[in-house]
Amino acid sequence: MAAQVRSRAAGVIAGLAAGAVVLGVGQLVAALIDPASAPFYVLGATVIDRTPQGVREGIIGRFGSKDKLVLYCCLGVGAAVLSAVVGLVERRRPAGSAMLAVLGIAVAVAALMRPAATGWFVAPTALGVMAGIGTLRILTAAAGQAEPATAGLSRRRFLGLSAAAVTVAVAATAGARYVGKTARDLAADRRRFAVPSATARQVPPGARLSVPGITSFQTSNDAFYRVDTALQIPAVTADDWQLRIHGLVDRELRLTFDDLRRHRAIARMITLTCVSNEVGGDLAGNAVWTGYPLADLLHDAGVRPDADMLLSRSSDGFTAGTPVEAVLDGRDAMLAVGMNGEPLPLEHGYPARLVVPGLYGYVSATKWVVDLELTRFDRANAYWTSRGWAAKGPIKIASRIDVPAAFATVAPGRVTVAGVAWAQHRGIRAVEVQVDDEPWRPAELAQEYSTDTWRQWKWSWDARPGTHTLRVRATDGTGTVQTSKRAAPFPDGASGWASRVITVG
Ligand SMILES: Nc1nc2c(c(=O)[nH]1)N[C@H]1C(S)=C(S)[C@@H](COP(=O)(O)O)O[C@H]1N2
Numbered sequence: 274m275a276a277q278v279r280s281r282a283a284g285v286i287a288g289l290a291a292g293a294v295v296l297g298v299g300q301l302v303a304a305l306i307d308p309a310s311a312p313f314y315v316l317g318a319t320v321i322d323r324t325p326q327g328v329r330e331g332i333i334g335r336f337g338s339k340d341k342l343v344l345y346c347c348l349g350v351g352a353a354v355l356s357a358v359v360g361l362v363e364r365r366r367p368a369g370s371a372m373l374a375v376l377g378i379a380v381a382v383a384a385l386m387r388p389a390a391t392g393w394f395v396a397p398t399a400l401g402v403m404a405g406i407g408t409l410r411i412l413t414a415a416a417g418q419a420e421p422a423t424a425g426l427s428r429r430r431f432l433g434l435s436a437a438a439v440t441v442a443v444a445a446t447a448g449a450r451y452v453g454k455t456a457r458d459l460a461a462d463r464r465r466f467a468v469p470s471a472t473a474r475q476v477p478p479g480a481r482l483s484v485p486g487i488t489s490f491q492t493s494n495d496a497f498y499r500v501d502t503a504l505q506i507p508a509v510t511a512d513d514w515q516l517r518i519h520g521l522v523d524r525e526l527r528l529t530f531d532d533l534r535r536h537r538a539i540a541r542m543i544t545l546t547c548v549s550n551e552v553g554g555d556l557a558g559n560a561v562w563t564g565y566p567l568a569d570l571l572h573d574a575g576v577r578p579d580a581d582m583l584l585s586r587s588s589d590g591f592t593a594g595t596p597v598e599a600v601l602d603g604r605d606a607m608l609a610v611g612m613n614g615e616p617l618p619l620e621h622g623y624p625a626r627l628v629v630p631g632l633y634g635y636v637s638a639t640k641w642v643v644d645l646e647l648t649r650f651d652r653a654n655a656y657w658t659s660r661g662w663a664a665k666g667p668i669k670i671a672s673r674i675d676v677p678a679a680f681a682t683v684a685p686g687r688v689t690v691a692g693v694a695w696a697q698h699r700g701i702r703a704v705e706v707q708v709d710d711e712p713w714r715p716a717e718l719a720q721e722y723s724t725d726t727w728r729q730w731k732w733s734w735d736a737r738p739g740t741h742t743l744r745v746r747a748t749d750g751t752g753t754v755q756t757s758k759r760a761a762p763f764p765d766g767a768s769g770w771a772s773r774v775i776t777v778g
């Protein structure tokens with residue numbers, strides 16, 4: 274079937290339609306097997322796992338919690354370009370179909386390499402690519418008949434077939450949401466989940482400053498930053514969930530929620546921070562977490578003395594390595610099942626995650642956690658550590674100016690400067706503000722809630738006309754002053770003073 278299509282446009286249309294069919298059919302078949310086996314997802318997850326460090330940092334630094342949207346857009350554009358090329362190539366010989374087949378084999382291999390993959394993981398890509406090749410050949414043949422006369426009838430037939438292919442692709446993608454274990458089922462499961470009753474210590478009125486525009490002391494679930502490698506939220510229902518505790522332990526344990534309900538529950542206000550947070554950035558949030566002390570669970574398993582790493586694993590294969598010492602030294606390291614009184618939101622780890630005060634999320638806060646292995650830092654590497662990040666991630670001192678807004682213009686006279694500072698598990702002892710090159714002035718601190726939470730601060734500035742630079746620095750509970758030395762987030766967290774340029778006039 275040597276089609277001999279001369280029109281480039283026809284080639285591009287045929288290619289795009291075929292590409293859409295590959296992904297749509299793949300999506301639908303994956304819904305029946307495992308959403309993580311969909312070709313588009315496999316591509317995205319593989320790209321995420323293999324993105325070079327510098328690129329990743331640039332994206333997270335620039336787009337923060339929108340990083341996944343950026344990735345999806347890039348992938349979409351990439352897939353469209355590839356599809357167009359496939360269509361163009363196919364015009365003269367079936368080399369486009371061959372290209373699709375080769376791409377399909379590559380994606381199928383990547384699918385087999387996903388965590389928790391089974392042999393079935395090749396099916397969505399295989400069936401998608403078969404349907405895509407069929408589409409490509411039919412459309413290319415139809416386009417061939419439309420030339421050279423470009424007879425109106427044949428042309429309409431080609432466009433009609435293309436539209437039909439795209440419709441099939443869209444319908445398959447939409448239909449995928451209604452088969453298998455859907456997001457709706459998971460949301461319903463979450464609504465039924467009973468958060469154990471435990472109450473966090475009340476927030477004293479003095480812990481909140483009433484300054485318009487300041488970061489609220491407690492972060493609502495909706496406003497809480499989200500950072501993870503999960504392109505699709507792992508679907509684990511409370512009934513399916515089990516936590517395996519194994520490795521260097523006396524007794525291997527498998528805990529269900531029924532087992533957990535026999536344990537003592539706690540509720541604690543803890544500020545979480547991402548290592549990717551830039552100086553002055555907002556990848557931090559403060560919530561009440563309800564859950565079970567990790568120390569109790571590890572005690573039941575019996576931690577062997579040579580274990581120094583708690584390697585936690587999520588159902589989608591993310592891992593974090595937490596120093597055992599940090600889990601057992603008395604801080605409120607917990608298996609959290611509640612966030613601000615609700616079951617964990619799906620994107621924050623439903624049904625269970627870890628929270629360890631004082632450590633960046635990438636070494637401690639595994640969401641959708643299903644496995645805890647006691648091991649050693651000289652034996653095991655966690656997800657980010659094997660990509661060059663520091664093996665241990667204590668949170669560095671950070672302070673941020675919330676008001677006035679960056680590059681704001683304010684009237685001369687009294688201006689309230691305010692923000693938050695954090696150094697979890699050491700606490701914040703002091704915050705100072707500097708205007709231009711004047712001496713550092715002490716800010717007023719809100720009452721400390723605990724050393725595991727951030728602390729609001731404010732300072733009254735007698736602003737004189739002109740353009741001024743405001744700087745902030747904090748001192749932690751051990752007396753260490755936040756360093757002025759600028760460091761990028763990679764490999765163990767950003768440092769340096771946050772500043773803001775304000776015009777007074
Ligand atoms: N399963 C899983 N858990 C994860 C991650 C991840 O990629 N996958 N990212 C970690 C990182 S880097 C951070 S900063 C925190 C963020 O938690 P949040 O999204 O609830 O704010 O989750 C941690 N837990």
Ligand SMILES: [Mo]
Pocket residue numbers: 500546547548549633634635
């Ligand atoms: Mo993070």
